[in-house]
Structures are given as structure tokens and as C-alpha cells.
Amino acid sequence: MCPSQIEYMTLEQQLHEMGVNARKASRALARFSTKQKNSFLLGMADGLEKAIPVVLEANAKDMDGGKNTGLSNALLDRLMLDTKRLTGVVKAIRTVAAFRDPVGRILTTTVRPNGLTIEKIAVPIGVVAIIYESRPNVTADAASLCLKAGNASILRGGKEAIHSNLAIAQALMEGGKAAGLPDSAIQVIPMIDREAIRILTRMDKYIDMIVPRGGHNLIEAVLEGARVPIIKHAAGICHVYVDKKADLGVAEKIAINSKCQRPGVCNAMETLLVHKDVAESFLPKLGEALVQRKVEMRGDAETCRLISSAKEVTEQDWRTEYLDFILSIRVVESLDEAIQHIEEYGSHHSDCIVTKDKIASDRFLREVDSAVVYVNASTRFTDGGEFGMGAEIGISTDKLHARGPMGLDELTTFKYVVHGDGQIRE
């Protein structure tokens, strides 16, 4: 979109124009072959590679802005791009080009007694909007995954990354267009107004799905008043339950990995539940290991008795996604109490039971209503790459359409294609 054409439009008019253009682009994209889409992706990768100096310049502006507004070091690190990171992003786009095309898969075929052939075929969703925070690499990742699935994308990143996001999108479009990519196939919203989100979520005429990725406030801003279907990527309050029949060596390994391997992500453990029969032999040793890893522990009375460094847990802790080296711990009376705790406080993301008892694990797997349920493995595996999807747009905490890791297949919908030779209904 050329700024000189839009300067006399309201925010709503500008966004609607973006929507109209995205819809048009999506119709064109749905017609391209796999080969054509892949050549667009390779063009986009080339475009971004060429534009690395330009993107770094834009990123420097965002970094300056971030420092001036007092962003934390963690957030500045997320915002920061360098040649190495951008080269990684370019490589990721080329990897997406190499994936199989999720469009055109024949999901089911039915031949009816009257001779009708009914095929359920994967097709692009159409126009997908992604609303996300800070990390500017999401702009390229999301745009390339959407494009591979034949969708036009409308991207709305955080305002602190606006220069980086716009520069990346421009580079992608320039490279893509050289390979024939239609106009407006990828659009970054240039307006940082918060109001833009509200308008976007009501544009059900032009947008088929919105994927918000972020914290509670972002999800709420998207959800409230929305008319477009939303696939939420919200909090992960993940549990590991150490059953009375657990292999305690395995339990310790899984607990440490689920908490410490990368605490700032949604599939990290936030609460550990331990059966009372093994608490005494398990918790003191685990406590030592976690102290060494500088994990702050917050436990119930029994936990505090067994781990001297643990602080007293509050009701609010059970509901908190720390995303940090902090862990809530509770000693439970039974498997039932563990399941009940997860039902009450969990976010239905990823939960694990450690046990050698098949009856206990079967009950846990069946009764815990989460996107991913594990027996004897770290919750950290909830990830598109680890699931063999190749890539992911995120982790859905919703139940409909996509649940858990959301990969290329989940960026498609389907249509029924019916072949007849004159059948009519009697």
C-alpha cells in the first residue's frame, strides 16, 4: 500500500482497503501451483537476503526506540536482529519452500450408492491475520507459512518492532514480486494504533481467521468484540505429575527438563504435582537439583517440610504462568487429586504423568482435557518441529480447528468437491 494514496483515509478505511486487497490476493494465490508458490518463497528469501542491510538499519531505529522507552534487556534481545539472525530467517523461508504443499491433499473420498463421488480436499483458508508481539522474525515466518498454504496474510506485530516488520515485509514482497507474487499477498499493518486490532477483528468480510500470539492482554484485546474466528495462542500452565509408581530417576530428569531447558516458553512446566507416597524420597533430591539451577520453589506445607528452601505457595501461584525459573509444587493424595488440580488451575496446554502404571497413565491420558497429554516425556516437546510438522505458526490453546502445535496443515481448510453425471435428489 502506498502511503501517499491513503493519507486522507480514516484508520478504518485504510484497514478495509488492506482487507479488500488481501481478499483479492488470496483468490489469486488459491490458483497457483505448488511450483509457483515455491518460486515465490524462494524469491522472498532472496529479497530478504539482499535487504539485510536495510532491515538492520530499520531494526536499529526500533532498538533505539526500545532503549529510550526503557524496554527490558530480555525484550531488547527479542527485538534485536543481526546478520546471523536474519540469515537464519532467510534459511527458514527456503526450508518452507522445500516442505510438501498442504493444499490439494485429498482427505477423504466417498462414492455414494447414487454414483456421486464426494472428495474432501484441503484448500487455503483465504486471508489469515497474525497478531503478535516483539520478535520481528515472526513477520517472515508467519508470512512464508501462510503463503505456502496459499493464504494472503495481514500481519500486526508489536509497535516496538514496527520499522523492522515493515522493512522485512517490503523485502519479502519485492523479492516475491520479482517471481510473480501478486500484490498485497503479504501486508504489515503500518499503523500502530491499538484501535487497529479492534477494527481488524471485526472485518469478517475480508479475514477468515485471526491467530493472536501473546500474553493475556493481547489475547483479550483480540477476543473482545471479535467477529472473525480466532485461534488463540494463549498461556501454557503446564503440569508434571509424579505418580506413586513413577521411576523417580525418570521423573527427576523430566521435571528438570520441563522447567529449566527453556523456561520462557509456553510448554515449560509451571507446576509439579507429586504423589504423597513418593514425596519423601523424591522432593528433597529434586529440590537440591533445582536449587543448583537457581529455580525458586513455591510449595504447599508438605513440600516446604521436605525442601527447606521452598517458599509458601499462594492460590494465585497455581494460576500463574511464570515463564521464568520459578516452580509451584504440590503434594497430592491421589491421581484423582492431581487430575482435579490440573482441571481447576491448568490452561489445557500440555500436561504429563510420570508413571510405570498403565492403569494410572491411561486414566490421566483420557481424563486430562489438554491439547497434549504425555506419559513419561518432557512437556517441552509440544512444538511443531518436534511433532514432525516441519514448522509451526504457534501452539493453539483452542479446541476447534487447531489444537496444540499448529503447522501448515492447520493453515488450510477444506472443501467438498462432488462429481456427478446428472444426479438429482428424489
Next chain:
Amino acid sequence: MCPSQIEYMTLEQQLHEMGVNARKASRALARFSTKQKNSFLLGMADGLEKAIPVVLEANAKDMDGGKNTGLSNALLDRLMLDTKRLTGVVKAIRTVAAFRDPVGRILTTTVRPNGLTIEKIAVPIGVVAIIYESRPNVTADAASLCLKAGNASILRGGKEAIHSNLAIAQALMEGGKAAGLPDSAIQVIPMIDREAIRILTRMDKYIDMIVPRGGHNLIEAVLEGARVPIIKHAAGICHVYVDKKADLGVAEKIAINSKCQRPGVCNAMETLLVHKDVAESFLPKLGEALVQRKVEMRGDAETCRLISSAKEVTEQDWRTEYLDFILSIRVVESLDEAIQHIEEYGSHHSDCIVTKDKIASDRFLREVDSAVVYVNASTRFTDGGEFGMGAEIGISTDKLHARGPMGLDELTTFKYVVHGDGQIRE
């Protein structure tokens, strides 16, 4: 829910209590075996069969009310129950009991290089709310389909059918409970306040999916301000396009069937598009056949020239779901113009091309973005039964989760079940 316990609660409190109870019931339902669920269904069928006189009495109240408030004869007919209709409903519940269980299907299995086994398994959605109009048989149909898929249901029918709906639900629950069905597995909202819909659609803590089935006003009332994911069952503005290479005999048969076999349903044709090259040989003959069937025709200038009884069509006609013996007709220059018309005015429900030309049909099937696209068959086949799904909860006009006929499989979601032996992420 016992009215004496709730009389001092606000509408919101009452609905929240129903939500809490439905959530509880859904957890219990998720644990039952196929055999147990089927015995609940057979109990429900028995319960309704026994209660036929009670339901007829309740229905008589609704019919009296309907006559007093001046409901049309068509609506009164939809509202009316008699022994034959109720016996049909009872039989339908027994048929649902005989269907295969959609829960527990293993959708995919992946074994990862690290030894993790990842199964994607169909599970109940949880709590499903259905909001519908007039026909009280929907109460039993929706409740039994939801139950078969392991879901608790909250049902909200039209206020004109409130006595019938409550009596049916009570009969189902009594019969079901005799077979062990948990409390609150099926609940009809007893309050007719319009406000109840607004509250319901914001209860995302207790309700996982809402399916509104009805006209524009109902869909809007559900959609506006909703927080619960919605699967819309909205208008069907379906098209038949007669291509220049159509078999005109087949085209006539399909056009008549799509329009006349049952005009009051969403998969009936509302607009006929005819290629200019065949208009002269096709339209006059079709016009005669439709006049005989008392179909009012509204056409563009060329149609009016070829069919003398046709009236002039308006822009608004192209956007109208008549649900009646009325048909809009347009003569188009090309396949592109036909596709463009459907894109502009259609509702992405069911659209058909009649042609012997594979290139034309392939383009139509690919480029028309509708739930069901047909070549050489009546649009009237968009139906769960006709698609071999056994039954349907309705026809989704949304793109995510369910699109087109929504059967038992679409009343389930999935979870990933991961088996490990101590795997951690490196």
C-alpha cells in the same frame, strides 16, 4: 435444574450454574464407553417414547400460543408435533445409538526419531450449545448427536416452542438417567429472555462451541460480542451455472431439482447463471417448466427477453435467500463472469457447474470458494445423510473446524497423546 433452587438467582447466575453443571457432566461423559453411551441413548429413546402424551400436551400449549400470536401456517406446521412425528424422533435417537462412535478414532500416529509415539485421537469437544428456531424435534436430534460424541449439550430453542422443548428434554433426561446418564448432560434453557443468548455466548469458561442454526437475526445475535467459538449455520445462496458446453437436458433436470424439490432449505438454488451461448436454446424451455411449477422468475434483460413471464431482477435479488418458489436468473458472458458473480453475491455454501468440459469444471471446482462445489449434480445433496455421515447437526457456512454438512465427527475435537520412556528435550 430444580426451579425452586434458582428462583432467587439472576438470569446470569442461572445460566452460569447451567454452565458449571454442563462442564461437570461433560467430564463424566468423556469417561464413558461406547456401550454405556449407547445405553443412555436407548434409555433416552425409551423415555421419549413413554412421554409422548406429555410432550403432545406441552406442544398443544405452544400451538395455542403460536395461533394467538399469529404465527404463519408454515411456522405452525414446523412447530406442530403429533404421534407420528414423535415416533420418528424416537426412531432417530435409536439410529444414533447404532452409529459408530466418533470418539477414540486415531487420526494420525507418528513415531519420532527419539522414540516418542504421538497419536492424534478424536475426543469429545466438551460442552456444546445449540441455538435454533421453531422445530422442536431439533431438541432431541441435537441432544442425541452431542451425547453420542460424548458432549454435554445446552439447548436454546425458539420461545414459541419452549413447552415442547422442555418436555422433550425432561423425557430424554428421565429415560437417560434410568440408564445411568449423569445429571445435566442435556439442558434446555428454560428462560426465554433474549438476553440469555448474549450471556451464553460469553460463557467461554463453560462452553466450548456454539452452533447457531437460523436466520440472519439469530446469527447476528449470537455472533455480536461472543467469546465462545461459533460455528455458523447461516444462509445458503446457492448457484447453478449452466456452461456453454453443458448437456442441456441434464442442466434442466438439475436446475428444476435444485430449485423445486424443497425450496425452503439452505441447499436449494436461489440463482441460476446461464452462459450466453446456450441461453437461447435453454432458457425458454426451462422457463416453461418452472412456470408449470409455479416458480416466480426474476431475470436480467436477456432473461426477460427469453422468458416472457420473468420479472426484472434487482441488485438486492442476487443477495437474497428466498427459501421459496422464486428464482433469480442471469445470462453471463463467460465462466469468469459466473465465478465472479458467485464470489460477489454467494454465501459460499453450495454451487454447481453443469458442463461436459473438464477444463471449465476444474476451474469452477478450484476457484469457487464454497463449502461444497458440484459438477453435474443438484445442490440439494449438501446434507449429512446424503454425504454418508449418517446424520447432521446442520450445515456449517464457516470455514474453520466444520465446513458444509456437520456430522458426528465434527462434534469431536482431538488431543495429542504422547508416549515416551523418559525423553527430554536437548
